[in-house]
Every structure is written in structure tokens, then in C-alpha cells.
Amino acid sequence: MSKKALNGIDDGAANDLREAQNQPGVAVNFAEPVGKIKPLHGVNNSPVTYGEPLPEFRDAGIPYVRLHDTAGAFGGTYFVDIPNLFPDFDADPENPAAYDFAYTDAYLKGLTASGAKIFYRLGVTIENNWRLKPHRIYPPKDNDKWARICAGIVRHYNDGWADGFHYGIEYWEIWNEPENPPMWQGTREQYFELYRAAANHLKREFPGIKVGGYASCGFYAVNRPDMSDFYRSFVTYFDAFLKYVTAPATAAPLDFFSWHLYTTDPREIILHGDYVTKKLTEYGLTGTENIFNEWNYIDGTNPDRWDALKEMPGAAFVAAAFCLMQASSIDKAMYYDALPTRLYCGLYYFPSLKLTPAYYAFKAYNELYRLGTAVAVECRGLNDIYAAAARDDRGRGAVLIVNRNNATMTIALRASGQQGTPSCLVLDRSHQLTEAEHYLDADGRLTLPPLSVVLLRFPDRD
Numbered sequence: 001m002s003k004k005a006l007n008g009i010d011d012g013a014a015n016d017l018r019e020a021q022n023q024p025g026v027a028v029n030f031a032e033p034v035g036k037i038k039p040l041h042g043v044n045n046s047p048v049t050y051g052e053p054l055p056e057f058r059d060a061g062i063p064y065v066r067l068h069d070t071a072g073a074f075g076g077t078y079f080v081d082i083p084n085l086f087p088d089f090d091a092d093p094e095n096p097a098a099y100d101f102a103y104t105d106a107y108l109k110g111l112t113a114s115g116a117k118i119f120y121r122l123g124v125t126i127e128n129n130w131r132l133k134p135h136r137i138y139p140p141k142d143n144d145k146w147a148r149i150c151a152g153i154v155r156h157y158n159d160g161w162a163d164g165f166h167y168g169i170e171y172w173e174i175w176n177e178p179e180n181p182p183m184w185q186g187t188r189e190q191y192f193e194l195y196r197a198a199a200n201h202l203k204r205e206f207p208g209i210k211v212g213g214y215a216s217c218g219f220y221a222v223n224r225p226d227m228s229d230f231y232r233s234f235v236t237y238f239d240a241f242l243k244y245v246t247a248p249a250t251a252a253p254l255d256f257f258s259w260h261l262y263t264t265d266p267r268e269i270i271l272h273g274d275y276v277t278k279k280l281t282e283y284g285l286t287g288t289e290n291i292f293n294e295w296n297y298i299d300g301t302n303p304d305r306w307d308a309l310k311e312m313p314g315a316a317f318v319a320a321a322f323c324l325m326q327a328s329s330i331d332k333a334m335y336y337d338a339l340p341t342r343l344y345c346g347l348y349y350f351p352s353l354k355l356t357p358a359y360y361a362f363k364a365y366n367e368l369y370r371l372g373t374a375v376a377v378e379c380r381g382l383n384d385i386y387a388a389a390a391r392d393d394r395g396r397g398a399v400l401i402v403n404r405n406n407a408t409m410t411i412a413l414r415a416s417g418q419q420g421t422p423s424c425l426v427l428d429r430s431h432q433l434t435e436a437e438h439y440l441d442a443d444g445r446l447t448l449p450p451l452s453v454v455l456l457r458f459p460d461r462d
Contacts, residue, residue, distance in 0.1 A: 025412030
């Protein structure tokens with residue numbers, strides 16, 4: 001029996017790892033834990049089932065469903081939005097009869113039965129045709145009353161009030177993209193005042209929940225110098241908001257900060273995520289979660305972009321983003337969107353509701369999430385190859401490897417701290433995350449088809 005190296009890897013495996021570090025390839029060390037696998041495969045919305053569970057959500061282990069733009073324009077008239085749940089603003093927020101929870105109750109029942117947690121956006125759905133006539137995107141006429149209405153919603157879903165539930169919904173987001181005219185027709189200062197009133201009221205009444213916002217449009221101007229003044233204003237808005245909520249005279253809790261980005265480069269996600277963490281730290285908000293809760297593969301120059309996000313270009317992008325975010329400062333993520341009738345929906349074909357390649361990228365990442373413990377992984381000398389890996393306490397392990405190139409790539413794979421021959425599941429134009437033995441040879445060379453996601457699953461040690 002060979003000696004054990006200091007890190008618990010036998011000498012042969014350690015040599016393999018050092019060798020892999022000196023040549024192009026992927027090196028995984030299952031003996032080196034680096035934290036937990038993060039809940040990055042959340043989504044916005046879902047098919048509306050009126051209480052029936054979604055087996056595909058359970059199969060993919062969708063951890064969170066964010067409720068924004070739910071069920072279509074104006075929140076499908078009856079879902080989630082404040083004006084839908086509390087239709088008469090002049091009514092009494094303490095009176096259960098003033099609320100209309102029926103459709104949202106049924107919707108949340110189906111989501112929770114599917115194993116997902118709820119991330120609840122308190123506000124309204126985007127009004128894309130606001131130039132014709134804005135309807136619900138004005139500031140509330142009474143911020144304190146609006147906060148009390150929000151408290152009624154929290155009480156209904158967490159405390160059983162008004163024939164309600166005990167879902168334990170933790171995350172409550174105050175509005176969405178207030179920098180954006182289709183979402184907010186008030187001033188910057190009016191949103192800040194609304195946030196302060198609602199966040200302070202909700203935390204006083206429900207100290208166990210997390211409140212935050214403001215679901216920023218994002219920070220495109222940070223690395224795109226040709227952006228318009230409108231996009232550059234998102235950056236100054238962020239600074240002004242952080243200054244406001246941390247100033248003693250206007251202090252408000254910020255348990256999480258949420259933001260958005262639509263891109264074709266997963267590395268841009270990390271750049272913006274690091275920017276958010278840097279700014280939060282600058283204002284002393286080191287305990288504030290960094291939540292990336294709208295994102296997708298959107299190529300504005302591609303006339304077929306709504307198809308591409310469903311197919312392998314979108315699937316490979318999603319899987320690469322998971323790999324990068326796992327090693328980043330981002331705490332949680334929620335993809336936009338999983339409502340089949342929406343153009344941004346990447347997980348279903350419509351009207352068939354068949355599952356897309358992008359959906360199977362979520363399912364592949366869930367294999368790591370189920371294992372739980374992230375382990376050290378490194379890609380060396382490779383362009384557009386991404387990887388993440390995980391293990392559980394029983395010795396099972398898995399490696400997720402993504403090829404975003406339009407060509408076949410053959411790479412060296414070295415997995416130390418793990419024994420046995422892994423099974424190989426492939427997602428590409430010919431495979432729907434199905435087993436394919438011939439992609440990994442006995443010498444550890446892994447063949448990656450063009451635009452592909454490969455999941456290697458190692459067995460138990462026993």
C-alpha cells in the first residue's frame with residue numbers, strides 16, 4: 001500500500017493531479033472540499049397548474065421560484081401582484097375580506113408540492129406597453145399603508161392568517177427594476193422612500209424573514225463603454241440606494257440585494273457579481289446576500305435568439321454559468337423564465353410543453369446540488385471549457401464539464417480522491433442527458449462534442 005500524502009491523496013493520485021496541472025485539461029480533487037453547492041438553479045415562474053405539482057421541477061430539484069411577471073400581463077389579473085391580491089387600496093389591510101388570495105393560493109400550492117421554495121416579489125408585473133398608458137406602475141399613494149398590505153400577504157402565507165398557510169417563505173423582494181420606466185413611473189427618491197417604509201415595517205413585524213431589493217436592471221455600463229446614459233444611470237442609482245439605506249437618518253434593512261443581466265458571455269455574470277459584492281462591502285453591508293435573479297442567454301443581434309436560448313447554445317451557456325457562479329461571490333440565482341408562453345422561457349417548448357435542452361442543463365447541475373459539498377476543480381489551458389464538481393458523505397461524486405466551443409474538444413481529465421469508473425451522461429444535439437460510454441477512455445481522455453454538457457458520476461466507495 002502506498003504512503004498517504006499530507007492532503008489525504010495517495011502518492012499516485014497526487015502525481016496525477018500535479019501532472020494534470022501542467023497540461024491542458026480538468027483536474028478535480030474530491031478530497032478538497034470548498035464549501036457547499038449553491039442553489040443557483042432557481043427560476044422565475046412556471047406553468048400555472050392551479051395546485052398540481054410539476055414533476056419536472058422536482059426532477060430538476062428547482063430550489064426557488066421567484067414570483068415576478070407571474071402568469072402573464074398584469075399578473076394574469078389574479079396572481080401575486082399587490083393590486084391583484086388587494087384590489088381596493090382604500091380597504092382595510094387588517095380585514096381578511098379585503099384580499100383576494102384564491103388564484104395565488106392555488107399557484108403556490110403547486111410550487112411547494114413540486115419541492116420549490118418561494119421567492120416573493122412584492123409589487124407589480126412589468127408593463128411593456130406603458131407608453132400607451134401606465135396602469136399600476138405609479139408609486140403607491142400611501143407608503144405606510146402599502147407596507148401594511150404587504151404584511152397581510154406575509155401573514156397569510158407564513159402565519160396562516162385569513163385561512164392561509166405556514167409556508168415559511170423567507171425572501172420578500174420590494175418591487176422590481178425601479179430604474180426602468182415600464183416598472184416605475186415615480187422618482188428615484190420615491191422608490192427609496194417606499195423601500196424604507198416597507199422594509200422597516202416587515203422586519204419589525206416578521207423579524208425572521210429576509211427583505212431586500214431592488215431587483216436592479218443591472219450594471220452593463222461597468223464593462224460596456226458604449227452604453228447609453230440610461231444604462232449608465234443604473235450604476236449611479238445603485239450607489240444612491242446604498243447610501244440611502246445605510247445613512248442613519250434613512251436607514252433600512254437590506255438582507256439581500258438582487259440584480260439582473262442578459263448576456264451571451266457567462267464570464268460577464270461573474271464580473272457583475274463581483275461588482276455588486278464590492279459595492280456592498282464598500283457600504284459596510286458584508287452580511288447582505290448577493291442574489292442574481294433574472295438572467296438568460298440573450299443575443300440581441302440574433303433574429304433566432306428566442307429559439308437559441310432553448311437549444312444547445314442556451315443550454316451550454318446555462319451550464320457554464322452554473323459552473324462559474326458556484327465559485328463566485330453570488331449566493332443564489334433565478335433564471336428568467338419558466339412560464340411556457342413567455343419568449344424568455346427556455347425550459348419548455350410551447351405549446352407542446354416538451355422539455356428543452358436548457359432544462360436538462362438545470363437537471364445536470366442538480367446532480368451536484370444533491371451531492372451537497374463542492375470540491376476543488378480547475379480548468380487549465382482551455383478556452384470556453386467550464387467545470388464544477390461535488391461529493392456527498394457516502395463517497396459518491398460528480399463532475400459537470402461544459403464545452404461552449406462549436407468544435408469537438410478532447411481534454412485530459414484527472415480526478416483524485418475518487419475511485420471507480422464513472423458513468424458518463426451527455427447533453428448535446430444528439431443526447432438528452434443520456435448515458436454514452438465511449439466519451440471517456442481508460443487513459444482519462446474525455447471527448448466533448450460541440451456545444452455539450454457532460455456529467456460524470458462516480459459510484460459509492462463501498
